[in-house]
Every structure is written in C-alpha cells, then in structure tokens.
Amino acid sequence: MDDAKACLTIIAMAGVTYLTRSAPLLALAGRTLSPWAIRLLAHVPAAVLAALVAPALLRPDGRLDLGFGNVVLWAGLASFALAVRTRGFFGPVALGMGIVAAARFFLG
Amino acid sequence: MQHPVASLPAQGVFKAAVSLTLPIAMGYVPVGMAYGVLAGKAGLSAVNVLLMSVLVYAGSAQLVAVGLFASGAALASIVATTFAVNLRHVLFAAAMSPLLRGWRKRELAAFAFELTDESFALHAARFGRGDRDKALTLTINVLAQASWVGGTALGLLVGDVMGDGRAFALDFALPGMFLALLAGQLAGPSQVAAAVAGAGLSLGAAALGITGYGALAAGLLGAACGFGVEQWMTRKPA
Numbered sequence: 001m002d003d004a005k006a007c008l009t010i011i012a013m014a015g016v017t018y019l020t021r022s023a024p025l026l027a028l029a030g031r032t033l034s035p036w037a038i039r040l041l042a043h044v045p046a047a048v049l050a051a052l053v054a055p056a057l058l059r060p061d062g063r064l065d066l067g068f069g070n071v072v073l074w075a076g077l078a079s080f081a082l083a084v085r086t087r088g089f090f091g092p093v094a095l096g097m098g099i100v101a102a103a104r105f106f107l108g
Numbered sequence: 109m110q111h112p113v114a115s116l117p118a119q120g121v122f123k124a125a126v127s128l129t130l131p132i133a134m135g136y137v138p139v140g141m142a143y144g145v146l147a148g149k150a151g152l153s154a155v156n157v158l159l160m161s162v163l164v165y166a167g168s169a170q171l172v173a174v175g176l177f178a179s180g181a182a183l184a185s186i187v188a189t190t191f192a193v194n195l196r197h198v199l200f201a202a203a204m205s206p207l208l209r210g211w212r213k214r215e216l217a218a219f220a221f222e223l224t225d226e227s228f229a230l231h232a233a234r235f236g237r238g239d240r241d242k243a244l245t246l247t248i249n250v251l252a253q254a255s256w257v258g259g260t261a262l263g264l265l266v267g268d269v270m271g272d273g274r275a276f277a278l279d280f281a282l283p284g285m286f287l288a289l290l291a292g293q294l295a296g297p298s299q300v301a302a303a304v305a306g307a308g309l310s311l312g313a314a315a316l317g318i319t320g321y322g323a324l325a326a327g328l329l330g331a332a333c334g335f336g337v338e339q340w341m342t343r344k345p346a
Binding site: 001003005006007008009010011012013014016017018019020021022023024025026033038039040041042043044045046047048049050051052053054055056057058059064072075076079080083084087088089090092093094096097098099100101104105 | 134135138139151152153155156159160163164165166169172173177180183186187190191192193194195196197198199200201202204205208213216217219220221223225226274275276277278279280281282283284285286287288289290291292293294298299300302303304305306307308309310311314315323324326327328329330331332333334335338339
C-alpha cells in the first residue's frame with residue numbers, strides 16, 4: 001500500500017474510532033440508548049476480542065497447533081490467568097512477552 | 109459532603125496530572141514502542157506510523173491494523189476491524205456521559221478524542237471519589253497520549269536494531285493485550301458464553317479458510333449468542 005493510501009486508511013480509522021468514543025457523549029447527551037441495544041452492545045467486546053485472539057493463539061502459523069512447541073498458546077494462557085486474577089493490564093502482557101522471549105532464547 | 113472544589117492553580121494541576129498519569133505512561137511507553145517497531149516493519153512510513161498514534165490513539169486497534177497492513181488487506185477491512193475492536197469505547201463513553209454533565213460540547217469533544225481503556229478506568233475512579241476537576245481530567249488525557257506517541261517515536265528509532273522483534277516477543281504484544289482486555293470483560297456467564305461462541309466460530313471460520321471478515325462476523329455472532337444467553341437467564345417465569 002502506498003503512503004497516500006495508508007494515510008487515507010489511517011484517517012478513516014481515526015474517524016470510526018472517534019465515532020465510538022464521542023457518539024454517546026455528544027449525540028446521546030441527555031438521551032439514552034434503548035436497554036435492548038445496550039445489552040447487545042455489552043456483549044460485543046468479549047466476543048470480538050475472543051474471536052480475534054483465538055486464531056492467534058491456536059493457529060499461530062495458519063493451522064491448528066495444540067503442541068508443546070506453540071509457545072504463544074502457553075504464554076497466552078498464563079497471561080490470561082494472571083489477568084483474570086489481578087484485573088491488571090500491563091502486568092499480564094509483560095508476563096506473556098517474558099515467557100515467549102525466554103522460551104525462544106532458551107529453546108531456540 | 110461535596111466541597112465546591114476551587115479550581116487548582118495551573119502548576120498544581122500539572123503536577124497532579126503527572127503523578128496520576130505515571131502508571132498509565134509506564135504501560136503506554138513500552139507498548140507504544142512495540143507498535144512503533146512493528147508498524148515500521150510493516151512498511152508504513154514514519155510519518156504514517158506517528159500519524160496513527162496521534163489520530164487513532166487506540167493500542168490494540170493500531171496493532172491489529174499493522175498486521176493487516178503487512179498482509180496487504182484492503183482499506184475497508186482495516187477500517188471495519190478497527191471499528192469492531194473499538195466498539196467497546198461506546199460503553200465507556202456511555203458510562204462517562206452522566207459524570208460529565210455540564211461540560212461544554214467542545215470540552216466533551218476533546219475528552220472523547222482521548223478516551224481509552226486506561227484513561228476511562230482512571231477517570232471513573234477519580235470521579236467516583238469526587239475529584240471532578242475539568243482541567244486535571246483533560247491534562248491527564250493529553251499526558252497519557254503524549255506517552256503513547258513518545259513510545260511510538262522510540263519504537264521507530266530503535267526498530268532497526270530489533271530485527272523482526274520475535275526475540276523480544278513483540279508479536280505477543282497484541283494477543284497479550286486482547287487477553288487482558290478480554291479478562292476484564294468476563295463478568296458473568298453470558299459474557300463467557302459470548303467469548304466462547306466468538307472464539308469457536310472464529311476458529312471454525314479459519315479452519316474453513318474464511319479469512320478477512322470471518323473473525324469479525326464470528327465476533328458479532330458471538331455477541332448475539334451472549335445476548336441470547338442473558339435474555340434466557342433473566343426471562344420472566346411464565
């Protein structure tokens with residue numbers, strides 16, 4: 001992708017991102033979403049995040065890999081367990097990156 | 109009892125903002141660096157890499173986009189994925205809305221531009237204990253974004269010596285962030301059902317070779333499953 005087209009893509013990304021952040025504050029000021037829409041919307045983050053992360057963990061090279069050599073999967077499980085326990089954000093990410101980096105350093 | 113807080117003197121605001129933003133910045137600088145390194149390697153120009161941190165300012169969406177840029181994805185699929193990943197901000201903004209009653213439109217517009225997972229968590233906690241200073245709120249947001257853009261610039265600078273970043277596990281930054289965000293979402297069985305359905309459908313789509321919008325569609329269907337489970341659990345006895 002050339003620089004101009006990438007720049008255009010970034011501006012469009014910024015537009016949709018700003019929409020998600022500003023719409024409830026600006027457009028909805030004083031009004032509220034229907035309870036039905038809020039409940040549906042409330043389930044979008046968990047489902048979308050899981051849908052995006054599952055293939056990254058279980059199909060790191062484009063095919064299913066549940067083996068011991070799939071270090072991203074095991075590091076991911078450790079990260080996730082720590083995040084569930086501590087509700088932290090950067091700690092679990094750092095833990096997982098440390099596991100992956102260490103495994104690659106020591107196991108090659 | 110609520111004191112009518114006299115606005116803090118400008119220097120006091122800045123000092124308070126620095127100390128409140130520090131924990132956020134300690135996360136944003138290294139993750140911003142990871143983004144800067146990976147985005148530089150994905151073939152984006154340095155200007156575009158920085159532009160994304162200035163205009164989009166959403167870590168996980170930016171890292172997904174880098175992967176999509178690298179794989180030559182089309183504009184529409186990058187923008188649609190960004191939208192889906194950032195939809196959670198709607199909930200943060202909706203939760204902040206009553207707390208920001210009385211703010212002017214242009215102040216709300218500025219606040220919204222820098223609303224992230226971390227700034228939301230910080231402001232929700234601050235407002236909860238009665239600290240509603242407007243200048244402090246906006247200064248925190250600007251400092252947090254400055255640390256993100258600064259981290260991005262550092263990543264661009266050190267990118268050359270990092271190789272492909274695999275030795276530093278930079279490729280784990282995105283799945284790691286998604287997992288941490290996901291853990292924060294799993295309050296209750298219907299959220300777990302949404303996540304399991306989203307993950308299962310996405311893996312199924314991948315196994316069938318449905319790429320591109322497959323994961324996105326799986327996520328939206330998963331959300332509908334979670335919503336259905338919640339409706340079923342809270343149904344009124346006939």
